[in-house]
Amino acid sequence: MSVGFVMIVHTALERAEQVARHWAKHDCPVVIHVDRKVKRRDFNDFVAQLADLGNVKFSQRFSCEWGTWSLVEASQAASELLLKEFPEVRHVYLASGSCLPLRPVQELKDYLAERPMTNFIESVTTEDVPWTVGGLDEERFSLRFPFSWKRRRRLFDWYVAFQRRWKIKRKIPDRLVPHLGSQWWCLTRQTLTAILEDPDRPTYDRYFSRVWIPDESYYQTLVRLYSTNIESRSLTLSKFDFQGKPHIFYDDHMQLLRRSDCFVARKIWPHAEKLYSGFLSDDASIFTGAEPNPAKIDRIFSKAVERRTKGRPGLYMQSRFPNEGWENGMTGAPYAVFEGFSELFEDFEDWLARAVGARVHGHLFAPDGVAYAGGQKVFAGALGDSVDVRDYNPRAFLTNLIWNTRGERQCFQFGPRDNQDISWDIAKDANATISVISGAWAVPLFYSNANFSEIRKEAARLQRIEAKHLDALRSFYAKARVRIWTLADFVENPMEPLQTIIDELGVRPSHRLTEAPRMVSLEGFGQFLQNLKNQGMQPHLMGDFPVSNTLNQPGKRTRKPYLVK
Amino acid sequence: MVVDRTATIKPDDILVLSTLRNERVRLPYFLRYYRNLGVRHFLIVDNASDDGSREYLAAQDDVSLWTASASYKRARFGIDWMNWIARKHAHGHWTLTVDPDEFFVYPFADTRNLRALTDWLDASSIRSFGAMLLDMYPKGTLDAQAYREGQDPFEIAGWFDSGNYMITRNKVFGNLWIQGGPRARAFFADNPARAPALNKIPLVKWHRAYAYISSTHTLLPRGLNLVYDEWGGEKASGVLLHAKFLDTFAHKAEEELARKQHYAASHEYKAYAAKLADNPDLWCKWSEKYINWRQLEILGLMSKGNWA
Numbered sequence: 001m002s003v004g005f006v007m008i009v010h011t012a013l014e015r016a017e018q019v020a021r022h023w024a025k026h027d028c029p030v031v032i033h034v035d036r037k038v039k040r041r042d043f044n045d046f047v048a049q050l051a052d053l054g055n056v057k058f059s060q061r062f063s064c065e066w067g068t069w070s071l072v073e074a075s076q077a078a079s080e081l082l083l084k085e086f087p088e089v090r091h092v093y094l095a096s097g098s099c100l101p102l103r104p105v106q107e108l109k110d111y112l113a114e115r116p117m118t119n120f121i122e123s124v125t126t127e128d129v130p131w132t133v134g135g136l137d138e139e140r141f142s143l144r145f146p147f148s149w150k151r152r153r154r155l156f157d158w159y160v161a162f163q164r165r166w167k168i169k170r171k172i173p174d175r176l177v178p179h180l181g182s183q184w185w186c187l188t189r190q191t192l193t194a195i196l197e198d199p200d201r202p203t204y205d206r207y208f209s210r211v212w213i214p215d216e217s218y219y220q221t222l223v224r225l226y227s228t229n230i231e232s233r234s235l236t237l238s239k240f241d242f243q244g245k246p247h248i249f250y251d252d253h254m255q256l257l258r259r260s261d262c263f264v265a266r267k268i269w270p271h272a273e274k275l276y277s278g279f280l281s282d283d284a285s286i287f288t289g290a291e292p293n294p295a296k297i298d299r300i301f302s303k304a305v306e307r308r309t310k311g312r313p314g315l316y317m318q319s320r321f322p323n324e325g326w327e328n329g330m331t332g333a334p335y336a337v338f339e340g341f342s343e344l345f346e347d348f349e350d351w352l353a354r355a356v357g358a359r360v361h362g363h364l365f366a367p368d369g370v371a372y373a374g375g376q377k378v379f380a381g382a383l384g385d386s387v388d389v390r391d392y393n394p395r396a397f398l399t400n401l402i403w404n405t406r407g408e409r410q411c412f413q414f415g416p417r418d419n420q421d422i423s424w425d426i427a428k429d430a431n432a433t434i435s436v437i438s439g440a441w442a443v444p445l446f447y448s449n450a451n452f453s454e455i456r457k458e459a460a461r462l463q464r465i466e467a468k469h470l471d472a473l474r475s476f477y478a479k480a481r482v483r484i485w486t487l488a489d490f491v492e493n494p495m496e497p498l499q500t501i502i503d504e505l506g507v508r509p510s511h512r513l514t515e516a517p518r519m520v521s522l523e524g525f526g527q528f529l530q531n532l533k534n535q536g537m538q539p540h541l542m543g544d545f546p547v548s549n550t551l552n553q554p555g556k557r558t559r560k561p562y563l564v565k
Numbered sequence: 566m567v568v569d570r571t572a573t574i575k576p577d578d579i580l581v582l583s584t585l586r587n588e589r590v591r592l593p594y595f596l597r598y599y600r601n602l603g604v605r606h607f608l609i610v611d612n613a614s615d616d617g618s619r620e621y622l623a624a625q626d627d628v629s630l631w632t633a634s635a636s637y638k639r640a641r642f643g644i645d646w647m648n649w650i651a652r653k654h655a656h657g658h659w660t661l662t663v664d665p666d667e668f669f670v671y672p673f674a675d676t677r678n679l680r681a682l683t684d685w686l687d688a689s690s691i692r693s694f695g696a697m698l699l700d701m702y703p704k705g706t707l708d709a710q711a712y713r714e715g716q717d718p719f720e721i722a723g724w725f726d727s728g729n730y731m732i733t734r735n736k737v738f739g740n741l742w743i744q745g746g747p748r749a750r751a752f753f754a755d756n757p758a759r760a761p762a763l764n765k766i767p768l769v770k771w772h773r774a775y776a777y778i779s780s781t782h783t784l785l786p787r788g789l790n791l792v793y794d795e796w797g798g799e800k801a802s803g804v805l806l807h808a809k810f811l812d813t814f815a816h817k818a819e820e821e822l823a824r825k826q827h828y829a830a831s832h833e834y835k836a837y838a839a840k841l842a843d844n845p846d847l848w849c850k851w852s853e854k855y856i857n858w859r860q861l862e863i864l865g866l867m868s869k870g871n872w873a
Contacts, residue, residue, distance in 0.1 A: 241871045248685060252676035269681060301873050308871030311799040315865045316732055318697040318764060319802035321741055321793045328797045378849045381728020382747070386754035393731040393757075403865060404728035 002225035003028055003112050003186070004089035007096035008071065009429060010035035010064060013046045016097035020056055022280045026105035026267065029055040029086040033074040036063040058087055067149050069209040071183075072218045080196055083189060090116060091122045093186045098267040099236060099281055100249075106265045108235075119191050119227050122181030123220040123236045140212040141178040142169045149212075173200075173207050184236035184266070194226035195219065209343040226234070234455035237262035237294050239301040242309055247301050260297050261290040288559055314403050314431075330429040331402040335410040336505055337426055337433070339481075340440025340487070342413045347516035349373075349413070355513065358409035364401070365394065365418035371373040380404035394421040402431070409505065416441050427472040432480035434473060435501050438466060439487040439542030446528045456535045463541055470541075486543025491522060567611070567630040568623045573756075578605035579679055580660045582651055584633075584643035586612040587820075588665040590813065592621055595665045600627070602669070602680040604661065608654055610646045629654070631683045647774045655771035659683040662767050662781050663805065667719070669696055669767060671803035672869040674858050685872055686770070694768040695785065695792030696803035699866060700746045701725050701855065702810040702847035711812050718808035721796050724852040726750065727864045730763065738783045740764060740790035747810075747847040761833055765805055766792055801870030804861050815841050853855045 005023050009016040009032055020030045032050075034043050043061075050056045059078035064070045067068040079092055091112045091224025101108070106485070112118075126138045147155040162168075172178065187195075198204070204222065207213040223230060237260055239247040246267045249257060257265055261491045268275055311320045314332020322328070342348040342362065353360040370385040377385050380405030383397070390397045402410060414426075414434075426432045441462045445455050473482045481504075485497055499513050526547040532539050581604045588595075596607065605626045611619045622628045633646055651660060661669060661679075671682055671694075686694060701722040703710060708720045730745035741764050749760035765781045769789065776785050784790055794800045796806070818837040853864070861867045 243689070245688065247873055248688070250673070250677050250681060252673060256748070269684065271678075271680060271684075304869065304871045304873035307799050307869065308794075309798045311794065311797050311868075312865065316797075317730070317799075317865050317868070318695050318732075318741060318743060318803075319793045319800040319868050319870065320798065321732055321734065321795065322797045323795045326795065326797045378750075378851050380851055382726035382750060382849055382851045382853075383729045384750040384754060386750070388755050389729075389731075389749060389753075389757045393733070396731040400728050400730070 003034050003091040003093055003097055003109060004082045004086050005030045005093045006075060006082055007032045007095050007097060007099075008035075008074055008078070009066070010038060011451065012097060013038070015040060015268070015270050015276065017046060017049050018276060018280060019097075019100060020050060020097075021053065021514075022101065023105060024050075024053040024056050027055070028105060028109060029057075029082060029089060031057045031059050031078045031082040031085070032404075033059045033078040035074075036061040036062055040423050053070055055086070057081055065148060065150060067145075067213045069211075071215040072208065075215070075219075076196060079192055083193060083196075090189055091186055092189065093235070093264075094184055094469050095236065096184070097268055099184075099264050100266070100268045100275060101264050102237075102257050102260065102279055103263050104282075111263070115231075117188060117190070117229045118231050119185070119187045119223055120231060120233065120235045121185035121220060121223055121229045123179040123223055123230060123232050124180055124181055126180060138178070139164075140180075140217065141172055143212070144168075144170060144210045145212040146210060162217040170207075170210070173203055173430070175225060176204070176207075176221055177224060178217060179220040179224055180217050182234040182236065182238060183215040183233070184234050184238060184264075185219055185223075186235050187219070187223065191223060191227045195222045198222075198225075212464070213393070221368070235263045235292065237265040237292070237297065238267070239297065241301070242305045247304075249275065254278060256297055256300070260292065260294050260549075262292040262294055314399060314420050316399055316403075329431060330425065331399055331431045333402055333406055333409075334431045334433065335402055335412075336435070336501075338435050339410060340437030340490075341412050341517075343415065343443045344437055344487070344490070345519055347460060348517045351515070351517035352411060355502050355515075356409070357413075358411050358505065359405065361410065361412040363415065363418055364397075364412045365390070365414060366420060367417065367419065371413075391419055391421070392420055395425050398422055398425065411505075416462040416469065420465060420469065423469045424472050424477075427475065427478040427480055427482075430479040433504060434480050434482045435497075436470070436473070436482070436484045437487055437490045438470060438484055439463075439539065440490075441466060442529070442539060442542060443522070443525070446522075447520070452531070456532055456537050459532055459539060460537050463537075463539060466541055486541065488543030488545045491519070494519065567619060567632055567724055570606070570627070570629045571608070573627075574606050574654065574658070576657070578658060578684060579603055580606050580608055580655055580658050580663045582608045582647055582655065582660055583665060584610040584612060584647060585614070585618065585665045586613045587616045587618060589614070589616045589618045589621060590712065590714045591665045591718070591808075594717060596625060596628075597715075598668055599661070599663075602674075603680045603721065608650050610643065610650065612643065625839040644777050651771050651775070652773045656773040658771055659686075660769055660771040662769070662777065664809055666808045667698070667765060667767070667805040668719075668808065669803060669805055670858050670861065670867070671696070672713065672801060672858060672862065672867070676802075682872075683768075683770070688766075692772075693766050693789040693792055694801070694803065695764070695766050696805045697730075697743055697866065698807050698809045699725050699804045699861075700748055700763075700764050700809060702852075704846075704848040704852070706844045706846050707810055707814055707841075708812045708844065713849060718811055719806060719855055722808055722810050723855050724848055725855060727851075727853045727866065735783070735790075738778065738785075738790055739787045740766070740783050741793055742782075744806045751830075751845055751847055752840050756836075759832060759836070766790065767805060768803075796818070799868040799870055801872045802867045804858075806855070806868045810847060 005028055007020060007030060024030050047058060059081045062070045062074045066073055075094055084094060147159055149156045208218045211217060241247055248267050248269050249265060250269050251272050254274060310328055313329035349360045359373050361373045364370055370390055372379045381400055383400055445459055526545050529539050529545050530547045573755050609622055609628055610631045610633050612633050622630050701719055702724055703722045704724055712718060712721060726746045730743055733742050735742050742762055743764040749757055753760040762782050766784055767781050770808040778785055818834050818841060822834045822838055862869060
């Protein structure tokens with residue numbers, strides 16, 4: 001009663017020798033298949049190196065190529081030899097030259113001895129397989145694949161397309177239900193001989209020799225004919241990346257591999273000296289008796305796949321620069337934009353900072369400077385305050401700011417006086433919450449000391465710019481959370497919208513506002529607007545502002561703010 | 566050619582390709598750093614050094630040395646020499662093209678040598694690997710601490726800017742164009758378009774048909790420039806720590822300006838000279854102190870991609 005190993009080897013022969021020796025020394029016979037592509041001299045050296053071990057044999061050599069039938073032929077020949085030469089073998093374990101045992105051989109023996117009739121082979125129907133690469137799953141079994149995928153990709157793809165086009169399909173032999181799974185299995189003598197000695201084997205072999213990647217389906221399918229005692233999982237820990245290529249283990253995975261409690265792992269980097277010397281030692285302290293638990297390892301590898309396919313939202317860097325629409329979030333975190341608030345309230349920024357505990361900047365995109373919170377010259381990530389640098393790439397400025405302050409909510413002021421290049425970007429950004437008091441840009445004009453003709457010109461310009469910006473905010477493409485009040489509506493009842501804004505920012509637990517920001521006096525503002533009208537300009541973004549000063553009086557009807565999105 | 570040891574290059578050896586002028590004081594640490602990473606041979610072009618660099622390099626067993634007397638500018642800032650040498654000696658080798666003040670950092674650099682990286686790139690059918698230039702600087706004025714031969718330059722220039730980089734795509738060659746960092750912040754704040762490019766693709770499985778176009782920023786064929794993912798994911802990438810801003814910098818800038826051998830009429834060195842007169846301190850309260858590659862990966866300056 002014991003386990004024997006079939007090893008499929010093509011590179012790193014010295015590592016394969018180390019592992020074969022390890023198993024052989026612990027009374028596990030090993031039959032090695034060496035790829036025929038390995039040079040004769042290297043092969044002879046390899047055989048000579050292992051000549052001192054009576055329970056290591058070499059099987060007939062085939063020239064193996066990934067994805068082809070040759071790999072199955074190699075494992076068949078080696079398995080037959082193993083079963084014939086070593087009659088005491090009860091379980092046959094298929095391994096590769098880059099496999100490494102993680103637990104003492106005795107533990108594997110005990111584990112298998114307790115489950116003498118169990119076949120460990122991952123075997124899943126095609127519908128249930130999420131991991132096939134290249135879009136070929138059931139077609140693996142219904143099309144023919146005579147051309148090499150590695151060497152003659154064009155021909156391979158053309159022939160697949162040709163068969164799809166003309167709906168050419170192969171007949172799957174009777175009794176067979178296609179199953180797929182990891183090519184690394186451990187089968188009982190009883191099951192394996194049943195497969196290899198089946199009178200119909202020539203039929204099956206002929207069929208599978210034209211199946212795509214048959215080493216993942218030959219045994220996985222046939223085992224279903226002969227055994228009901230199947231544990232559909234591999235005893236070999238083997239992780240695949242998003243391209244279907246196995247992940248490689250290095251010295252720094254030592255602890256992780258230890259904790260996995262798996263019996264064998266692949267692929268090991270041939271130069272991972274610590275792994276080989278560590279796991280092939282006879283250190284008995286690593287006996288655990290535990291069930292294999294690859295879940296711990298799964299986590300880091302699935303994270304790697306996610307990083308490679310989805311990346312970190314809001315990050316733009318040398319190896320992640322998404323095309324438009326593929327950013328998975330233009331910025332990395334929620335932020336808030338306020339338009340017109342610091343024009344209407346004297347101390348809005350300080351007040352907001354006190355009320356929500358976020359970082360509240362001034363007009364970051366102002367033409368005369370970058371107004372960071374607290375008047376800083378440089379901000380997180382060493383972002384400078386140069387207007388030229390900011391305007392050189394405003395989107396990068398914004399995405400950098402949000403990326404650099406992950407974990408801290410950013411708020412900034414914006415308005416028609418600022419650089420508008422960012423207008424569409426914030427409108428389309430789902431992370432942005434934009435609150436607008438439209439027309440509030442007129443308040444500083446009202447207070448300005450300029451000639452009225454200049455004021456009128458400036459008012460027209462700002463109104464045009466803000467109208468365009470509001471179009472962006474209201475457009476079909478806008479994903480930002482947008483709230484717009486006209487100045488007239490807002491000043492009628494400012495507390496309600498302010499409360500809404502604070503609640504939505506949600507940085508601190510919500511509470512009733514006890515302190516309002518100080519609104520500038522708007523006495524005479526209605527007349528100011530009327531003067532603009534009299535000069536032929538139509539200020540419409542402020543809403544209906546009465547000429548006489550009747551605002552801010554109690555008991556007036558309040559209108560609800562409207563939510564655009 | 567001064568010393569030819571290219572016959573000792575073995576088929577799997579990883580090579581460093583470099584061109585330099587008067588870098589004697591930097592050389593011992595530079596060579597040691599890359600030997601430790603697993604580089605087996607250095608191919609170096611000496612551009613008329615007169616400070617002993619040539620003699621020092623000629624005495625190293627793993628260095629092949631060429632001297633170039635022709636103009637650095639006419640040789641397109643050294644790139645023609647390097648392409649020629651790479652074509653002759655680097656075909657089929659993983660080749661790292663770096664200046665003596667550039668130090669390559671990659672994911673898992675503290676536990677896996679360069680060979681682990683190149684084996685993984687081979688297995689993943691990746692031919693080129695990007696590493697952005699990260700300008701490092703000291704805290705305090707540049708001349709406050711003197712760099713000693715053999716010293717780790719980042720003991721002095723241990724700080725960097727973590728999040729002020731700007732990226733655009735070069736439509737012609739398909740590569741990214743990255744600007745920013747302390748140079749854009751301190752020397753080009755009023756003219757950011759002139760700020761030097763920081764994107765680099767220093768590690769390439771060289772083929773004789775490949776060529777660098779401008780410094781190591783851009784390669785041909787174009788496919789080699791695609792070291793970034795366009796669909797939201799992250800490809801693996803590294804960083805070149807740039808030890809430019811040491812006490813040697815002011816002298817170098819003067820010398821280079823006098824020689825007028827640099828890119829675009831040396832406007833870069835003119836900008837340096839103008840600011841260097843004030844003896845600037847590049848450090849600010851948001852500067853990051855360099856710890857290790859994991860820090861750079863968390864900050865988003867480089868990525869493990871799907872290498873785990």
